[in-house]
Structures are given as structure tokens and as C-alpha cells.
Amino acid sequence: MRLTADEVQYFSRKIVKTLVAEGKLEVDNEARIIEGIAHVMTEELLIEDKLNEEAREFLMSHADEMQRLNITYSEMFKMVKKRLAKEKGIIL
Numbered sequence: 067m068r069l070t071a072d073e074v075q076y077f078s079r080k081i082v083k084t085l086v087a088e089g090k091l092e093v094d095n096e097a098r099i100i101e102g103i104a105h106v107m108t109e110e111l112l113i114e115d116k117l118n119e120e121a122r123e124f125l126m127s128h129a130d131e132m133q134r135l136n137i138t139y140s141e142m143f144k145m146v147k148k149r150l151a152k153e154k155g156i157i158l
Contacts, residue, residue, distance in 0.1 A: 069111060095104040117156060121147040 069077070078100045081128055085091035093099050123147050125132065125139060151158050 068115070069107075071108075074104050074107050075100070075109070078107065113156060114158070117147060117150055117154070120150055124150075 081095055081103055082091065082093065082100050084095070087091060091099075121143055125142055128142075132139070148158070150156075
């Protein structure tokens with residue numbers, strides 16, 4: 067799932083405000099915490115983007131084989147992405 071920068075900021079603010087309102091988090095600098103969460107979310111999204119690109123490259127190089135085996139691109143993409151994530155220790 068790809069999020070825009072605005073959506074990442076929105077979710078980061080929502081997380082902090084909800085935790086503060088529920089008394090589960092005390093902060094002295096809310097803006098700094100929001101930016102930290104946004105940074106972590108963005109980094110995680112970039113990791114998934116790189117994984118997606120790697121899966122696409124793999125599938126492009128095996129397109130003939132996929133056609134011969136009558137496997138759809140989306141099925142194979144999911145399988146390849148899952149395998150790459152497991153190999154790299156990425157939790158999706």
C-alpha cells in the first residue's frame with residue numbers, strides 16, 4: 067500500500083493524538099514525536115517499494131516462463147514478493 071506524504075503525516079498525528087488522549091503516551095514535544103513516527107513510516111514504505119521493484123524486475127526476466135506455465139502476473143508477483151520478503155527478513 068502506498069501512502070502520500072500527507073497521509074503519512076495524518077496517520078502520524080492521529081497515532082500521537084490518540085495515544086496522548088488515552089493517557090498511554092506523555093510527550094514534551096508532540097511535533098518531534100509526530101515527525102519521528104512519520105520518518106519511520108516513510109522508511110518502511112520505501113523498503114516495501116524497493117521490494118516491489120525487485121519483484122517486478124524478477125518477473126520481467128521470467129515473463130516467458132510465466133506465460134508458458136499460464137500463471138498470472140498478480141499471482142506470481144505475490145509469491146515472489148513474499149519469498150523475497152522472507153529471504154530479507156522483511157515483515158509485510
